[in-house]
Structure formats: structure tokens, C-alpha cells
Amino acid sequence: MDRIVLIGLNHKTAPVEIRERFNIVCVDSKGPLSDLARLPSLRESFYLSTCNRMEVLFTTPRLDEGISAVVGLLAGIYGQTGAALKPYLYTYIDQDAVKHLFRVACSLDSMVVGEPQILGQIKDAYRQATEVKASGVILNRLLHKSFSVAKRVRTETRIGSSAVSISYAAVELAKKIFGELQGKIALLIGAGEMAELAAEHLLTNGVERIVVANRTLERALALARRFNGSTVPWEEFAEELRKIDIIISSTGSPEPILTSEQVRKRMRARRNRPLFFIDIAVPRDIDPDVNHIDNVYLYNIDDLQGIVEINRAERIKEAGRAEHIIAGEALKFDAWLRTLEVVPTIVSLREKAEEIREAEVHKTLSQLDSLSGGEIEAIHVLTQSVVSKLLHDPILFLKRISTRSRKDFYLDVARKLFHLDEDQPETEEGEDQLSLDSDKAS
């Protein structure tokens, strides 16, 4: 029976100099996927490479040979010997490989636990694997399973539900205030990486448009172009409070640029529709008293940072629940895998029985030439039903054995009992250890 093996490295086991090596190599091509598929000791393979990890997943009938072949191939990419690469690699086998893949897909193994991109990356990698037909029955099932486990973890735990960056935290708050962001207008005052990121996230989350105010017109125009928005004169941005809903402020001004009074007197004109201020500037741009006005909400950088910290802690807590789900799903997959193990034995058992039946029926019929077509048919039906009834219980028995060691044992017994492996000489009971490894046909 084939073994499932996963060899890989990630941000915990390998420094960036090594990780980027793998990333560069496979950026333009399908990577070593086709090379993997050509390795004779591998049956199915799958290759994943992101900035933070590289994973090779494969099935092989010959465990040691498969592992050393893959490590050799990876060392070739790295331009080193296998021994030099080995300290950075982890190797998981069977159940552990399954679990590791599930953990990666669920983003439990990510640098930022719960980040959602990894699942998409796995899906892309899987598509490539199917294009070159590198994956087969087992890996197809395993990868599809990993997608559904990731989905389950996402819906049943809150691993990915809380924002762990300042700009996402701001978007989440905006959603708790406004519900839908469709039709809302955001004003970006000043510039800066974090502010621009927040503006970008607001846009992708439905905000209708971005208005830009900046002391220097060139900067304002450049930002407006980037966000496909418009500009307002710096002196008049306070007037915009009548129309806009969200203000992201990030200027270098040493003094607050907006007082509580300026906001308060414009609330009536906006019919008290909520206003959300995101003050990323240090020192702060917006008068803190603004938060005391009805329907006005003000968050500064420390407030947002506080949310991020809480969310990080919560993700780690939720990861425990996710691990529990993964353990259960890995067991289920293993159970499916075990039903697969008995298939070849059952097939050859049926084939052998059918061969015998046909030969015997043929022998008998050649002696009875006075039979009508209907009678011949009846003999066929009779013999078929004898065979299938006789095989029914042993097959059911094989399918139902649940533990691996017992299964290997009984499969071996069954193959010997029915003498299914023609190439093997019949051996004396004593000298043949009913071994647990690779002498079974698959």
C-alpha cells in the first residue's frame, strides 16, 4: 500500500535566504512539479511554494526510496547536497502528513495565524498538479478534503474573523458602525502607508469613493489618481464633513487639524448620519472630544492597535478549536484510506473466483451439449450466485477491519489463504512472518 509523505520547510524551520530560493526557482514555471512526476519511486505528487513555505506532498510504495529521491531533487534546486538541506526540512508520514496539510490549509501553520491567502495558494498549486496529472486518487481526495476542512474551520471557529492589522481593524469597525459600506464616501487627509492601506481596504470592502485632501496639490492629485477619486482644497476639507462618512487622517501637523466644534456644528446638516474618524497621525490630528458627539466615533492609532492585540490573542485561542476539528477530519481521511487498502485484494479475490467459475462452467458445459440456451443461462446464474454468496462475508470482513495493523495482517492472510499472489512461491507456515510492510501487491 502506498504511503503518504510530506516534505517541506516553512518560516519556522528555514531562514528567508533558503525560502526565497525555492520561491524564485518556481516563480515562472510549474516548478519542480514535472520533475517530481518523473521520479520513478513516486506515484502521485503535489508541490506548493509561497513566500513562507515550500511543501512537497507525494505518495510512494517505497518509503525510503521516495523520500531520498525527493530530498535529492530539492537539494538540486537549492544547489546543495541533500545533507546541507536536511536540517531545514521536516518530513511527515501518513496521518501526520495529512494533519500537516490540513493545518497549512486552515492557516494554523501560517506566520499570521488565520490569514486567508494560503488556501487560495493551495488551490492554485493543486490546479497545476492536476494539469500535469501529477495527482491521483489519493492526493485528489486529500486536497479536496483539505479545502473542505479549511472551510469548516473558518465557519466553526473565529480563527480568521478578527482583524490583525490596523487597517483591517478600521474596516471592521466601519462595518459595525455603518453595516454595509456601499455608498459611503471616505476622506483621506494627508498620506502615509497605513492610511493609504486603510483607504484601499475600505474601497475593496464597498466604499463608493475616496476623496483626498492634502497640503500639497501634487500629492493630492497623485493619491486621487491612485484611488480613482477626487480632491478637495486643503482649506475646505472641513466643509466636506457634510457629505462624507469616514475620515482617515494622517498628516504631519503638530496641531489638531479638526476641532470638536467644527464637527459638532455640521452634524445637523448631515442629519446626524454617523461619522467615523480614523486618526492614524502622531501627534493626533483630530480633537479627542469629537468622540463625545452623538453618532460620531473616533479611533486613534492606539485604539486600533489595542484591537489588533486582542484579536491576535483570540486567534491563538481559536486555533485550539481548529486543531480539534483537524484531528477529527484526519481520522476520517485515514478511515477512507484504509477502505482503499483492501480494494486490490478484494478485486483479485473476485477475479480469481470468476476465473475458476468460468473455467469449471466451461468444462461442464462442454460435456453437456443437449442443454437449451435457457438451461445454460441458469447454470451461469447458479454458479455466479454461489461464488458471490461465498465471497460476501470475507469481503465484508476485510472492509470492516478498522485498525491498521490488524488490516495488514488479515489482508496478508487473505492473500495467502486464496493464493492471490501467483508470483510468490507457497511457503511453509513457520518461515513466513506475516509481515506488516511492503510485500503486498497494490
Added chain:
Amino acid sequence: MNESLFLFSIVTTLLYSVGTVGYLIYVVRTELIIHRVAYAFLLAGFLSHSLGLALLVSQIRQMPVTTLPQTFSLFAWAIVGSYLAFQLKFNIRVLGTFVSPLAVIFMILSSAIPGRIIPTSQLFKSFWLTLHVTTIFIGNAIFALAFCAGIMYLLQERQIKTKSFGLLYRRLPSLETLDSINYVCLTFGFPLITIGLISGFVYAGAVLRSFWHWDPKEILAVITWLIYAVLLHERLAVGWRGRRAAIMAIIGFTVILVTFVGASLILKGHHGFRFG
């Protein structure tokens, strides 16, 4: 009074209680299946409640508001019915967590308070009275939803304003959603209680020969109507919303409760109930 009626009321109360417990668990666990079960129990309770009320009406042949227990029971029924309809239309699941305990409280009050059926009187058989009772009960039940949404709004806004996020922050919907519940309830509830008041006056004028009796319940009802009228006006004219609208909805429903419970229990008048 009657064993099957009693049985219906017990079963209904139990179903509502299980539903409420489900809704409370839902707040903690937020799993859809829990909400579905809780909703199903509430729905089952509502059906059993409806059957019980139908049986009662078939026996007394008038609106089931002749005793205080009946009134409470009918109010619980209206609250649950409004919520079930609201949930179907707007799908704000966590609202159930706030509404269902109200229904249970009224059911328990209904069975805890002694009530005596007064002999059927012609007073309770009239189109105007039926209209009065129906619209007032449904209107008040809708305001109960607005009351719950108001409490939810204040809880949620407090968390956002003070930047301290508790268990409820994630569970509660956005401020905008909660505020729109307030508005939707107002636009449905206000016309209903307006019709309710008018039909009440028409009925009183016809039966009691005078529109206005300085009955405490009448006075409180008009005050309630004024509160909601002000809220609706300010919403439409000035754009009142958010916290103020939530507080008004809470005050309004508090006055309804005083009108409904207080005035019936303590005060005398033709809206009052006599006890055994």
C-alpha cells in the same frame, strides 16, 4: 378554568422557555444550528399558543382580553408573532435573544396572576373593540421589538464609543442595522397604535356614551402615542437617530408597560381588571 386550556398554556410556556434558553446559548456559541433549533421551539410555542388562544376564543366568544392573565398571554403571543415575522423578513437572529425572554416573562406572569373570567358581556363584542385590541396589541408588540433593538443599540454603541469590546460586540449587528430596526418598527407600530386609539375612542363613544373618561389607561395611552409621534417626527424632520432614537424607543415601551401592567393592576377604570 379548563384543563386543555391550562395544558396549552403550560406547553406554550415550556416551548418558549426552551427557545429562550436556545437563544441565550446562541449568543455565546453563535452556531447557526443552535439558532435554528431555538427558532423552531419559538415557532412551535407560537403554534401551540395560537391553538390555545383559538380554543379560548371559541369558548368565550370574544377577544381574549377579559382577564389580566389572558391579556398577558395575548401580548406574549403578539410579541412572539411579530418577532417570528421580523426574523423571516430581516434575519437579525440575535434579536431573538432579547425578545424571547420578554415572551416568557409575560407567559409566566399570565399563569402566576389569578384571573377570573367575568361573564360574557355585550361590552366585548364589537367590530371597533376587536379592531382596537388587535391593533393595540400588535402595535405594542412591534414597539417591544424596537425596545429590544434600542437596548441592543445602547449596548453596542457603548462598546464602540468606549473602545472596550465584550462578548456581545461580535454578536450584535451594526449600529446602522439596529437603528433601522428602530425606524422600521416605528413606521409599522405607529400607524397601528394610531388606529388602535381612534377605534378605542369610537368604541367608547358608541358604548360608553363619551369618547374620553380620564381613565388612567387612556391618559397613559395618549402619552405613549405622543412619545412615538415625537420620535417619528424628529426622525423624519431633523434626522434624529442612533442613541436618542434608541432611548426614546426604550422610554416609549416602558410607558406602554406601565400603561398595560400598572394601570390594569393598580388603577381603576373601565380598562382595569377585577380580581377574585
